[in-house]
Amino acid sequence: MKTRNLSILLASLFVIAGAVFAAGARAEGEVPAPAAIGSTIEDFTLPDVDNKDRSLKSLAGKNGTVLIFIAVQCPVSNAYNERMAKLAEDYQAKGIAIIGINSNVAEDAAAVKAHAAEHKLAFPILKDPGNKIADRLGASVTPEAYFIDPNNKLLYHGRIDNARNPAQIETSDLRNALDAALGGKTIEKTEAKAFGCTIKRA
């Protein structure tokens, strides 16, 4: 009986130690590895700015979907507001949906809604409580884009273009990827490092 109790105690300690180790394994500021190009992004459901649940499936475009991690207060993300609005305008007409995701813990749905209205971001924006989707996709900054095909296969990951300052744009990597996919061509550059503000995780 004593041996059995000891075994239970040891097993419990092992489980607790494992949980503690798992919690501590992710160092502060460490972001999970980004989803690999070609991998499938599983469907997910997140609340929109009106706290209404929306699934990726219900918002997806017939020719693909772009998920962009955005922020309310980040000056880099804000430098892209007009470009994101234009992107949505240009590509939603071509069957590619644009979805914004805000994973910043300090920016609530009301702030995200007001910001979208102020900057005329006419595409759905979802809140990502607990940054679960940012973790799943390995998103680290804002703005950071993921382009998936109609079967949720990841085709492009990274920046929208090379420059925060629109006068210095040399390569519109995201648009190039979307145009290639729409034209049935191979996407030449499938990854380009996104630069911006670190996502403020919970």
Next chain:
Amino acid sequence: MRFTKAIVPITLCILLMTLAAPAQKYKARAAKQRAVVSPIDTEALKGLLTQQRERPLLVNFWATFCDPCRDEFPDLVKIDKDYRPRSLDFVTVSLDDMTDIKTTVPQFLDAMKATMPAYLLNASDPEPAINLVDKRWQGDLPATFLYNEKGEVVYKHIGRVNTAELRAAIEKVVSKKGEGQ
């Protein structure tokens, strides 16, 4: 009576000069202390990071818009003060916009009383610079790298630094240098 009339403006002048003097002194001191931020392009950054040097080099990539960067800065200033006399070079590279080079960036450095050499990445496309530093680094800030005298990375941390961990890494390179002498 004439003397009494004259004494009022004279007293006022003296009072004004007395009040103005410290303000001017403060202004002069503030101007003197103002941090100078130099632009650095990708090639120059490559030279800075890969060259052989006499002292280990700590490089912190940051930006004024980055909360954890601002948060960790006082710790970094303290590290600079503690280890510069012990043969550590420390430079900061801001990834702010070039338009911030004479405004928000030096203002922040002044507020932090930071005196290490400060650069701002002058590149319309930051990706080559990010890849040059570390191919696995996604460009998220802050990012801190410690190079030994051969230009090899001996410590790196993406995100807010763990001060104890960084100090331990620095101790290894500075003490090694000390032992070799």
